[in-house]
Amino acid sequence: MDYLNEKLNELLVNYEEKLSKRFDYLKNEFITVRAGRVDTRVAERVTIDYFGTMTPIKNLANISCTDARTIVINPWDGSVLATMVKALAAANLGTTPVDDGRVIRLVFPQLTAETRKELVKKVNKLAEDTRVGMRNERRDAIDQLKKISNADKLSEDEVKNVEHDIQKMLDDYIGNVNAALAQKEKDIMTI
Incomplete structure (x- = not known):
């Protein structure tokens, strides 16, 4: 993932940083959603x-x-x-x-089955909003890649490799979101 063109390296570093910030935000939001035990x-x-x-x-x-x-x-x-x-x-x-x-x-009151279902809906919405935001970041990164490609006359292979790296990073982070969501759902539904 190390490219000769410095702009491409910078693009990928910035892209990963944005994905990381979105994932960190999701984890912080999950903290506020109460599972079995309250959190200070x-x-x-x-x-x-x-x-x-x-x-x-x-x-x-x-x-x-x-x-x-x-x-x-x-x-x-x-x-x-x-x-x-x-x-x-x-x-x-x-x-x-x-x-x-x-x-x-x-x-805090004891969580009822109905409340637990509402909390699961809430964390699912938070996770989906995060995934959508990450996909928007991918779109922005690919748009930037096209601008760099036009300005620096990059080869088609190099552009495809960068697009592949962008997609792989997105897939990894969405996998992390899905894993965090599954864990939070499990925590909420555990009595």
Whole structure:
């Protein structure tokens, strides 16, 4: 996959980087979809206005799980407790934050069969959106390849080889998406 034309090498490196970013984004989105056990990263993404700056809750509090369904948020500065509760309520996490004056508890309900099916639909949509985005990246890369080919008068064989490399990278990343999706579906459906 190392070509004499530097533009082709740069094209492939940029293309793989874009695919990697899309896959990383999908993995981060999968984290927010609850399977059997809650993950503290669900609450870490929520931000609040802290002295005029939007700050993630993870930078202002200890966040921990006490059991499979409960997240406890212990702010270091008690003055932000009410603001955190409002932000967590607005974040639509699937639960209502409970404030006892010192800590915030997020108690998530047990997943029903219907909820599990909805979550599977949600992760399938996330995966499909990622696959579509990756295919769009392939189309853009092939368009760039055509521009490079016209400008640098590349041979037809070289263009076909690069197109093959682009398609192979896409196939590999879509395989990774499908594997991550299958694992997440399994996690969601496991009781």
